[in-house]
Amino acid sequence: MTWALVVRSLVRHPVRTLLVIAGIAVAAALLLDMVMLAGGMERSFSRMLLSRGYQIRLSPKGTLPFDSEAMIPAITPILEDLRDDPDIEQVGPVLATSLHVSVGDSLLTVVGYGVDPAAQGLYELESGTDLAPGDSTGLVVSEPAAAAAGWRLGDTVRLQGRLDPQSARAAVERVVVVRGVVRFLYDARGQRSVGADFRLVQSLGRQPDVDPASMVMVKVRADDRVDAVAERIAAAHRTVEVNSVAALVVQFRSRLVYFQQLSLILATISLVVGVLLVGTILTITVSERIGEFAVLRGIGVRRARIVRLVMAEGAVLTGVGAIGGVVLGLVTARYLDAILTSFPGLPAAISFFVPERTAIARAAIAVFVAGVAASGYPAWLAARAPIAETLRADAE
Amino acid sequence: MSPFGVLALLSWLLPTAPTFQQLPGIAIERRLADRHGLSVGDTVLLTPKPDRPAARYLVEAVYQPKADPATALRGEYQIRFHLPELARLLDAPDRVDRIAVRGRPGVPPDSTAFRLNQPAFGYRAYPSELIAAESSRTFAVVSRFHRAIGVISIVASAVFLLCIMLLKVEERRLDAAVMRLIGISRATVFRAFVLEATFVAAVGSVLGVGLAAVAGALTNWVYRRRFETSLVFSHLSVEIVAFGVGLSLLLGVAVGALAARRLVTARPLALWRRAG
Amino acid sequence: MSVVLGRDLTKVYSLNGRQVAALRGVSLTIAAGEYLAITGPSGSGKSTLLQLLGGLDSPSSGRLELMGRAVEGLSDDELTDLRLRQVGFVFQRFHLMPVLTARENVELPLAEAGVGRRERGQRAAELLAYVGLADRSDHRATQLSGGEMQRVAIARALANRPALILADEPTGELDAATGAQILALFDQLHRDGVTLVVVTHDEHLAARVPRRVHLQDGRIDRDELATAR
Ligand SMILES: Nc1ncnc2c1ncn2[C@@H]1O[C@H](COP(=O)(O)OP(=O)(O)OP(=O)(O)O)[C@@H](O)[C@H]1O
Ligand SMILES: [Mg+2]
Numbered sequence: 001m002t003w004a005l006v007v008r009s010l011v012r013h014p015v016r017t018l019l020v021i022a023g024i025a026v027a028a029a030l031l032l033d034m035v036m037l038a039g040g041m042e043r044s045f046s047r048m049l050l051s052r053g054y055q056i057r058l059s060p061k062g063t064l065p066f067d068s069e070a071m072i073p074a075i076t077p078i079l080e081d082l083r084d085d086p087d088i089e090q091v092g093p094v095l096a097t098s099l100h101v102s103v104g105d106s107l108l109t110v111v112g113y114g115v116d117p118a119a120q121g122l123y124e125l126e127s128g129t130d131l132a133p134g135d136s137t138g139l140v141v142s143e144p145a146a147a148a149a150g151w152r153l154g155d156t157v158r159l160q161g162r163l164d165p166q167s168a169r170a171a172v173e174r175v176v177v178v179r180g181v182v183r184f185l186y187d188a189r190g191q192r193s194v195g196a197d198f199r200l201v202q203s204l205g206r207q208p209d210v211d212p213a214s215m216v217m218v219k220v221r222a223d224d225r226v227d228a229v230a231e232r233i234a235a236a237h238r239t240v241e242v243n244s245v246a247a248l249v250v251q252f253r254s255r256l257v258y259f260q261q262l263s264l265i266l267a268t269i270s271l272v273v274g275v276l277l278v279g280t281i282l283t284i285t286v287s288e289r290i291g292e293f294a295v296l297r298g299i300g301v302r303r304a305r306i307v308r309l310v311m312a313e314g315a316v317l318t319g320v321g322a323i324g325g326v327v328l329g330l331v332t333a334r335y336l337d338a339i340l341t342s343f344p345g346l347p348a349a350i351s352f353f354v355p356e357r358t359a360i361a362r363a364a365i366a367v368f369v370a371g372v373a374a375s376g377y378p379a380w381l382a383a384r385a386p387i388a389e390t391l392r393a394d395a396e
Numbered sequence: 397m398s399p400f401g402v403l404a405l406l407s408w409l410l411p412t413a414p415t416f417q418q419l420p421g422i423a424i425e426r427r428l429a430d431r432h433g434l435s436v437g438d439t440v441l442l443t444p445k446p447d448r449p450a451a452r453y454l455v456e457a458v459y460q461p462k463a464d465p466a467t468a469l470r471g472e473y474q475i476r477f478h479l480p481e482l483a484r485l486l487d488a489p490d491r492v493d494r495i496a497v498r499g500r501p502g503v504p505p506d507s508t509a510f511r512l513n514q515p516a517f518g519y520r521a522y523p524s525e526l527i528a529a530e531s532s533r534t535f536a537v538v539s540r541f542h543r544a545i546g547v548i549s550i551v552a553s554a555v556f557l558l559c560i561m562l563l564k565v566e567e568r569r570l571d572a573a574v575m576r577l578i579g580i581s582r583a584t585v586f587r588a589f590v591l592e593a594t595f596v597a598a599v600g601s602v603l604g605v606g607l608a609a610v611a612g613a614l615t616n617w618v619y620r621r622r623f624e625t626s627l628v629f630s631h632l633s634v635e636i637v638a639f640g641v642g643l644s645l646l647l648g649v650a651v652g653a654l655a656a657r658r659l660v661t662a663r664p665l666a667l668w669r670r671a672g
Numbered sequence: 673m674s675v676v677l678g679r680d681l682t683k684v685y686s687l688n689g690r691q692v693a694a695l696r697g698v699s700l701t702i703a704a705g706e707y708l709a710i711t712g713p714s715g716s717g718k719s720t721l722l723q724l725l726g727g728l729d730s731p732s733s734g735r736l737e738l739m740g741r742a743v744e745g746l747s748d749d750e751l752t753d754l755r756l757r758q759v760g761f762v763f764q765r766f767h768l769m770p771v772l773t774a775r776e777n778v779e780l781p782l783a784e785a786g787v788g789r790r791e792r793g794q795r796a797a798e799l800l801a802y803v804g805l806a807d808r809s810d811h812r813a814t815q816l817s818g819g820e821m822q823r824v825a826i827a828r829a830l831a832n833r834p835a836l837i838l839a840d841e842p843t844g845e846l847d848a849a850t851g852a853q854i855l856a857l858f859d860q861l862h863r864d865g866v867t868l869v870v871v872t873h874d875e876h877l878a879a880r881v882p883r884r885v886h887l888q889d890g891r892i893d894r895d896e897l898a899t900a901r
Contacts, residue, residue, distance in 0.1 A: 001776065001783040008771035016562060023555035030548050061445070266545065273552055277559065284563050295767040298728055299828065300756020301784050302749055332548060339541045344533045388729035391763070392719070 002305075006312045013285070020281045021321045024371060027274040028325020032363035033333050033353060034267035038260055040354035045252050048349040049245045051185055052121035054092065054217035055226045057248065058233065058240045071095075071212035072240050081236065082218060087229050090219040092119040093198050095212060097205035100160040100170060103149050110145050111193040112159070113184070114201025114213075121185075121217040123195055128153045128180030136197045139176040142184050145192035151178050159196070161204030172204055189341070189348040216240075259352070274321075274367055275374040278314050282378035286310060291394030293382040298391065306383040314375025321371070322364045329363065330355055420481045421456035427624045428473035429458045442475070444486050451485055463627040497521070550643065557597075557647045564596060565589055565655035572659040582660040589659065593652020594645070601641040601648075608632055608640070673740055675836050675867045676702040676725055681734035682890075683720050694720040696890035697734070702869065704835065707862040709878045710871045712887035718871040719840055721887065725869060726759045726838045727751045739835055756785055760829025762839035766821040768813035774800060774824045775809040781831040799827035803857060819850035826857060830866075837861065839870045843877065855880070 010017045049057075058078070060070035072078070075093055082091045092115065099112035115122055117131035123140065131138045139159070141151055151157065155178045160170030176196060184193045202208050220229045226244050234242040243251075253260070286293070293306055333353035340352040422442075424434060434440065436455055443450035461474055483489050499508045505523035512521035568589060575585050612630035619629040683695040694717045702708060702725075710718050723729040724736060727743060736743045739758050746754065755761075768777045778796040787795070800809050803823040813821060822842060829837055839858070843851030855877055862868055870877065878884055886894035 001780060004776060005769065005771060012771055016559065016566075019555055019559045019562065023552060023559060026548065026552040026555060030545075030552060033548075266549075269549075270552065273556060277556055281559060281563070284567070291767070292769060295763075295769070296780075297752065298726075298755065298761055298767075299781050299784075300752055300754075300759075300832075301780075302752050305784065332544075336541065336544055339537065339544055343537050386729075388720075388723040391728070391767070 002309060002312060005309060006316060009285070009289070010313060010316060016281065016285075017317070020277055020317050021324060023277045024274050024318055024321025024367065025324035025328050027270040027277070028322045028363060028367040029329035029332055030270040031267050031274075031367055032326060032329030032360060033336060034263035034270065035359045035363045035366075036329075036333055036353040036355060037336075038263040038267070039356075039359060041256055041259065041350065041352050042249055042253055043356070044349070044351040044354050046245060046249045048185060048347060049248060051349070052124075052217075054090070054121035054219045055223070055245050056218035056220060056230050056233065057243050057245070058216035058218065058237070059214070059243070061239055061241050071207070071210070071214055072216070073210040073212055075211050075213035075216070078237055078240070079216065082216070082233065085229065085232070087220055087222070087225050088218055089221045090119040092116050092121050092217040092219075093213045094120075094122055094215045094217065095198060095201050095205060096214045097161070097201060098163070099194065099201075099204055100163055101149055101157055102160075107160075107163075108149055108192070110149075111187075111191060112161075112201050112204065113193060113195040114198040114205070115195050116198050119217075119219070120195075121219070123182040123184045126181045126183055128178070130180055130182075131195070131197065134197075135179070136200050137176050138179040138196065140180045140182040140195040141178055142187060142191065142193040143181055144190045145194055146178075146181055148192050153178055153180070159194070159204060162206060174200060174204060176200070185349055186347045188345050191348075271366060271370050274318070275370050278317055278371045279374040279377060281317075282310060282314055282375050283381065285313075286378040286382045290382065290385050290390055294385050294387045294390035294394065297383075297385070297387045303383040307379040310379035310382050311372055311375045314379075315368070315372050318368050318371025322367045325367060326360055326364055330360075419452055419454035420478065422453045422481070423457035423459050423476040424455055425474045426458055426460045428475070429455075430624075431473075434458070442485060453481075460626075463625050495519070554643070554647055557600075557644060558651050561593055561597070561648050561651035562655050565593060565652055565659065568592075569659065576660070586653075586656050586660045589656035590649060590653050593656070594649050597645050597648020597652070601644045604640060604644065605632075605637055608637075674701050674703050674737075675706075675739060676700060676869075677735075677737040677740075678724070679735040681721070681724060681731045681736060683717070683724065683729070684732045694890055695724075695731070698887075698890070698892055700885065700892065700895075702836075702867065704867055705862075705865050706883060707858075707868045707881055708870070708883045708885060709881035710869065710885045710887060711873070711878050714873075716887040717890040718887055720890075722838050722840050722869065722871050725836070726761055727755050728761075756781055757832050758835045760831070760834040760837045762822070762825050762829050762837065762842045764841040764844040766813075766818070766825045766845075768821055768824055768828070770812070770814050773810050773812055774805060774816065774820075774827075777813055777824055778827045778831055781828060785832050795831065796827075799830055800824070802830075803827045804853075817850075818846050819853060822846060822850075822854055823857065826854070826861075830861075834866075836867045836869065839868070841871055841873065843872070843874055851877075 058072065060072050079091055079093055082088055095114035097112050097114075099110050101108050101110065113122055115131070116133075117135060117138075118133040120131075123142075125140070126143070128140075131140055139157055141149075145151070149157075157176050157178060158173055159176055160173045162171035163169070164171065182195065184191070184195070187193055198213075202212065205212065218229070218233070220226045226246070230242050230244045230247075233240075296306060297303070333355060337351055337353040341348070341350065419439060422440075424440075429435060434455055436458060438455045440453055440455060441450040442453055457476075459476070477485070479492070483491065497508070497512075499505060505525070509521040509523050512519075572585055572589070575588075576582070609632055612632045615630040616628060620626065678698060678700040681695055681698045681700075682693065685692045685694055698717075698721060700721075710721060712718050720729075724731050725738070727738060727746075730736075730743060738754060741754070743751065768774075769780065772780065775793070775796045778799050779792045782792045782795060797806065797809065800806050803826055805820060805823050805827070808816060808820060808824075813824065816824065822845075826837075826842075829839075842858075843854050846854065851874070858868060858870065859880070870881065872878055882898050884894070884896050884898070885892055886896075
């Protein structure tokens with residue numbers, strides 16, 4: 001009976017009801033997008049950094065990983081020291097440098113990564129075979145690099161390093177064979193990159209004599225030991241910057257305050273819009289029907305029931321609106337994500353809007369609760385109306 | 397990345413003991429001066445890397461850098477050196493990052509750049525416009541994002557407006573019935589209601605512009621303080637105001653007309669009955 | 673036991689700061705099974721009195737007992753429950769729920785009283801048959817004529833077998849013939865032992881009612897029993 005009353009009252013003004021639901025859906029969609037935006041980047045950043053299980057990064061002092069062309073010199077003793085640590089499972093050095101290959105009569109510049117094939121947290125194999133440990137003539141390439149250079153698996157490639165800007169001639173050259181196509185986890189969209197043995201890339205890069213590395217990735221055996229290990233490494237090697245992924249995420253977050261605040265403000269606004277919408281519409285429909293509520297009270301319907309009736313209307317409106325909002329929000333999030341991920345230089349693995357069950361549930365529940373709360377005022381209006389007076393006024 | 401970024405500043409202030417030997421001079425930005433209590437005449441120690449020896453400089457000037465969104469949100473400070481001093485500090489004599497070239501009037505920058513690139517010894521020349529376009533790509537993305545969010549907000553507020561205007565007119569059901577029953581023509585009733593809707597929409601728009609101005613001012617105030625910059629974060633342009641007011645007027649009048657049409661085309665007695 | 677026991681009832685409304693005395697000391701006792709008409713000029717306080725008798729409003733002063741319970745001490749929920757189970761209202765303008773069907777309108781007070789679905793449907797069907805609307809039970813309230821609406825309203829008033837039926841000008845909006853049908857229904861209710869109080873301007877109606885109470889300026893100036901009927 002309650003539901004018959006609620007649903008038919010809503011159907012009585014179909015245009016109005018549909019508009020309110022549409023309004024709530026848009027507000028809920030915006031809220032969902034903002035909830036996803038608030039936590040999404042951070043989570044996708046952390047997921048990206050942890051995607052191969054390396055929880056600690058060593059980088060040149062004063063920089064973040066890949067922040068510049070700075071290098072850690074004399075890396076070998078550091079690596080040996082790290083490998084001796086019983087808490088550490090794997091140690092993966094990385095050296096990034098510009099490499100060149102001749103394609104036709106022009107020179108193609110690619111980002112060359114030197115890795116230890118036995119312990120690399122930098123890429124994932126897409127096709128072909130991975131570099132084997134100790135393989136000093138193998139090359140893995142990113143899809144865009146392969147496309148730009150026209151490489152296929154098994155092709156022989158002459159990698160050139162240390163280009164002299166004056167003469168446009170390379171100082172060193174190494175012959176390698178394309179073993180596999182890989183996806184480099186930290187590359188920007190369309191970035192042309194290749195990966196090869198760490199020592200090989202060292203020999204092709206700048207200042208080979210200083211034994212450089214751009215970064216070292218460290219995998220700790222037990223997750224709860226990460227902070228302790230990071231502290232220990234930092235104490236032992238004062239010339240490098242040691243960061244756990246958690247600490248990097250914190251730094252990343254501080255760079256994204258803008259989005260956080262934007263999402264907070266817009267989320268608040270969308271909630272306010274939702275609340276206003278439900279509150280206004282229900283207040284108006286209730287005052288239109290105040291006579292009906294007085295009659296209900298007159299024939300013996302309790303106040304609590306009247307409150308429930310009106311709040312149920314609010315719940316139906318916001319419930320349907322919230323469901324529509326989730327769908328709409330997921331669609332718009334993909335569109336918004338496509339916009340933001342076109343930031344120049346952003347790793348392709350980063351997403352700003354990560355559709356997670358908790359985010360969706362949180363947004364939907366927030367809209368629902370706010371909407372039902374907003375129907376509290378009209379519900380109170382309806383329940384509180386003095387019966388005799390309202391009936392008399394209604395009869396006039 | 398500019399060398400300023402890597403430059404670690406160690407601002408050990410010496411007690412203002414007068415120094416007689418001639419120190420190299422630098423200019424520091426106001427933010428840095430304010431934050432660390434530096435002023436003209438102070439001496440600072442600067443080093444390009446924490447483990448390298450520091451050199452002593454004299455603050456000769458404090459300046460306000462031009463507001464630049466690309467750097468405003470970073471925490472870094474700027475210091476200006478005489479070129480040879482910086483080269484000496486970085487131990488990179490005879491090296492520059494960039495050279496600014498001004499062509500003779502009338503010569504198109506594109507052709508100059510092309511000519512400069514012909515020998516291509518260790519540099520590349522770009523027209524400034526190209527660099528500006530390139531470096532504003534980030535902001536282009538942000539502004540596309542803002543526009544998308546703006547569209548969503550506009551849809552939300554349009555729906556809201558539609559609802560309110562619809563109700564506003566429907567509220568007048570009984571009045572419409574009375575007016576029709578006492579013999580006022582449909583057209584007149586229609587015009588009266590559309591006029592009323594227009595008025596409501598107009599007043600609402602004006603209030604909305606006021607609200608936007610306040611919110612914008614607040615945003616600017618908060619972010620300027622936060623990032624210590626004179627950048628404009630929220631700018632209420634005439635076009636935006638015109639767009640907002642125009643849209644809400646249009647929607648208001650359209651919905652008012654729609655709802656009013658429904659009222660005047662219904663039989664007056666039916667209105668009466670539904671209103672009762 | 674008397675169904676209504678009122679002593680020195682007054683009702684004062686304040687309207688824009690002015691005090692309007694609608695009732696100025698009404699004492700009235702109604703026994704079970706009585707059929708009573710309240711008459712009087714417009715503004716004499718008939719509707720006001722009826723609202724007090726039905727617990728829709730409370731008196732400004734005086735003492736009122738309904739079914740032996742003092743109204744004064746009742747909480748809002750208790751008073752609501754009293755209206756639900758002991759009193760049935762019939763309004764001049766019917767006041768049905770427009771979105772519900774005839775049957776649902778009758779079922780509404782039953783549902784509120786916690787009657788189960790099946791019993792509810794059965795009782796609503798019986799009541800609609802009693803008021804002669806068995807074939808209209810699935811019509812929306814708005815699809816019924818005035819007379820039909822009033823009959824549904826009477827069925828609704830009877831739903832929880834109340835001790836007292838209160839009707840405020842039940843024929844006021846109906847034509848003579850339809851009004852007569854409603855009055856016939858009231859006669860039948862009276863014969864079935866229901867206590868009935870009807871406010872009316874209708875001399876016809878008043879003439880056929882056993883007891884007539886006449887109000888003037890918020891006071892009872894006549895309370896007469898018809899000698900014969
Ligand atoms: N809510 C109220 N506020 C102010 N005055 C009221 C209110 N209700 C009733 N009155 C006044 O109380 C007096 C009695 O009203 P009531 O409705 O009881 O008269 P009535 O006898 O039912 O009249 P009618 O035959 O026209 O229905 C009238 O003067 C009326 O104006
Ligand atoms: Mg009356």
